[in-house]
Amino acid sequence: MSAIQPPEHRIWWKQPVEPLEITWIVVAFIWCIFMFLMMPYWHVFGKQNLANEAYRTTPEAYTTKTQAMVDKHKVREEKFKVGEAELTIPVVRPPAGSDVYLIARLWQWWPMLELESGQTYRLHLMSMDWLHGFSLQPENINIEVHPGYEHILTVQPTTPGTYSIVCNEYCGINHHTMASKLYVVAKK
Amino acid sequence: MAINRMFRTCPMTGLRVHESAEALIKANAVAAVVFLLLGGILALLVALTRWQAVHLLPPDWFYLVLTGHGLDMLVFWIIFFEIAVLYFASSILLGCRLAAPRLAWFAFFLMLAGGIINNYAVFRGDSSVMFTSYAPMGAHPTFYLGLILFAVGALIACFVFFGTLVVGKAEHTYNGSVPLVTFGAVTAAIIAVFTIATGAIILIPTFLWSVGLVDHIDSLMYRTVWWAFGHSSQQINVAAHVSVWYAVAAIVFGAKPMSEKVSRGAFLLYILFLQLASAHHLLADPGLTSNWKIFNTSYAMYLAVLASMVHGLTVPGSIEVAQRRKGYTKGLFEWLRKAPWGNPVFSGMFMSLLGFGFLGGISGVIMGTEQLNLIIHNTIYVPGHFHATVVIGTTLAFMAVTYFVIPAIFRREVSFPKIAQWQPYVFGIGMTMLAVFMMGAGTLGVPRRHWDITFAGNALGYEFPGTAHLMMGLMGIGGVIAVVGGAMYLLVVVHSVFLGRRIETPGFQRVRVVEGMAPIPVPQPAGAAPQAHGGAQAWGAPGTFALAMVFLVSFVLYYFINWKYLATVWPLK
C-alpha cells in the first residue's frame, strides 16, 4: 500500500527488490567507499592535512614562549590605525624550520609574522580568551583556535606576498575588526 | 481522568483523526509558524546587513539579530513543526488515540515557555552568542534555561509519540508493521532523543556555569558535545522531511514505496550513523585525532549518505511508477512533465528534494571531508550549505505539506490559491540564489557571522575580491526574494487558518471508538509468492534512474574540483 498505510504484505522483508534499486545502491555504495578511502589516501599522498599535534597549556605559558620568540627575532615594528586606536605590532622573522607562535585574543592577532617562501615552519596557534578562527586569505586556509589548547601545524608558504589573517569564528562585538597581516618574502 | 476516544473520519483522506491529536497538531503547528514569522523578520535584517551595499544594522544589532534568527528558525520553528509531524505520523496514520494528551499539552507549554524565555534573553542584548553559544563566551542564564526547558518539552513530546506507537499496537488499530512514513517519524524521534540527551549533557553545566556554580567550561569539550546536539538537531529534520516526501508522494500520487525493505533499511542507516556527522564541525579543531575525525565525519564510511541517495531515488521513483501506471509513459520524463506543478504540495516537495540533494547534499559531503574542510571551515560556504539542507530541504517540505494540513486538519480551504500556487517557486528560487551565492562567496574566503567584510577604517583588514562582494549582493537579493516567498506562505497560512472558509462535511460527527478499528488480519495464503510492490515491470522508473545518474556525475565532478583546489593551497601537516 502507499507509504501512509501499513505495508500490504505482512512479511515485507522477503519481497524481492527491483534491479533498478539494487543497481543504484551498488553504484552509490561504491562511490561512498571511494570517498571514504580518499581521506586516508590524502594523509599518505596529499600535502594538505591538519596535524594531530596539540597540547593542553595555559595562556601564561604560551605568552611566555611567544614573548621569547618576539624578543629574539623581532625585525621591526609597524603602526596601524584600527578604528580610532593606533596599534603598534612587532614583526617577527623567525628562522626557517623553527617554532613560530601566534596569539589570538580579543580582538587581535599578535605578533605579525614574516616567513620565507618554500621554507617550513612549525606554526603554533592558541587563543588567550574565547574561540577564534584563523582564516588565511587569499589562500583560504581555515583553522579553529581554542583557548587552552596549543595547536601545532607544519606550514610551507608557497608564493611571496602580503597575506591576511581574518578571524572567522564569532568572538563578540568587535569580531569583524580582528584581522592581521602575514608577510611571505622570497628566500634569500 | 477518562481517556478521550473521540474520532472523526477525514472526508479527504479517509484517515481517522483523534480529537486530542488534532488539537495538539494545530497548537504545535501554529506555534511553529509564529516562530517562523519572527525568524523571517530577523532573516530579512540579516540579509540586508550582509549585503554590503545596504549594510542596514549596526554591529551590536546585527549579532543580536543573527543569534535570534538562528535559534528561532533552527530550533523553535522546525522542532515545533516536527512535533506536529510526529503526532500526525503516529496518532493519525495509525488511526489510534494519542497517548497521554495532557502530558503532550504540558510538553507544548514547556516548549513555548522555553522559546519565549530564550528569545527574551536574546533581545535583552547581553546574549548575542549565536546559535552555537560557544563557551567560554557566556550568555545570560535565561538563554540556556530557555533552551533547556524547550528541550525537556520536546523530549516529553517524543515519548508521547513512542507511547502512541504502543497504544496503536496494543489496541490493534493497524495490522502488521507501521506505515513507512510513521517509520520515518520513528527515525526522527530517535535522533531527537539522542539530540536532546546530549543537549542536556552540555547545556545544563553551561547554565550552572552562567550562574556561577561551575567555574570552568572547556572550549573543546563544549564544541564536541554541543555539536552532538547542534548537528543532530538538524538530522532530525532530515529524517522528518524525508518522511514528508514519502507522505506527499503517497497523498498526491497514491505512490507506493518501491520497496519497504530498501526504504526502511535506509532509515535504519540514519538511526545508526546520521548523528556521527556532528564531527563535520570539528575537522579544523586541535586535539581530536584523524581516526576519530575520518570515521565520524564520514558517518562510518558514508553509510548515511548512501541512505540519503537511496531515498533520493526511491521517492521520485515511486512517483514515476505511479504516474506511468496512470498512462504517462512517453519517453523518459513525461511522468515528470505531466506532474501537478500547480499544486504547491507537490511543487514544494519536489523542489525540496532537488535542492536538498543537488545543493545541500553534495556541499555537505564536500565540507565534511576531513581535508577539504580546511578550505571551507567557518566561511559563509557553511551557511550556504545548511540553507540548502534546512531551508530548501526541510522548511520547503514543511511548507508544502502545510497546504495539505490546512484542509485535512484545520478543515479550512486554502485561501488565495494563486498565491499558494506561486509560493514554493518564489521561496525556492530565492533560497537557491541565497545558498548558491553564499557558497560562491565562501569559496573566496568570506567569513560567516561577520558584520563588515570591507573592514572599513581598519588598516589591517583584508580586501576581498570584487566577485566576493558581488556574490554577497546577489545573496542579499536572493534573501529578499526568499523573504517575500516566506511572507506569501505566512499570509496564506494565517488567513486560511483564522479566516479561511470552513470545510463543512454533511453528517459530520465525532464517533466514540471503544478500542481498535483494524480488521482482523487476513492471513496470507500458504505459499503465496511475495512480489515487489512498486513496479509492474522490472525497470519501472528509468527517468528517475537517469536523474540519479545526473546527480552522481555532478557529485563526482564537484568533489574532484574541490580536491584540485585544495591541492593548490599551502602544504600543511
Next chain:
Amino acid sequence: MADPARDDGLTADELDDGIPFMQQLLDNPFILLFLGVVTPTVLYVIWGVMEIVGIPVAK
C-alpha cells in the same frame, strides 16, 4: 519460511512467528531507540571525549 497462519483463529502475536529477524528489529521502535542512542554515544561522544581528555600537557 514457516507458514505464519494455519487457521483464522491466530492472535497477532502468533502471526509474528516466522517474521525475519531484520523485520522484527525494524518493527520494534524501542530496540531501534536503544541502538540509535548508544551507537553515536559510543562512537562520537565517548570516543571524542576520551581523546580530548588524553591530550598531553605542553612541556
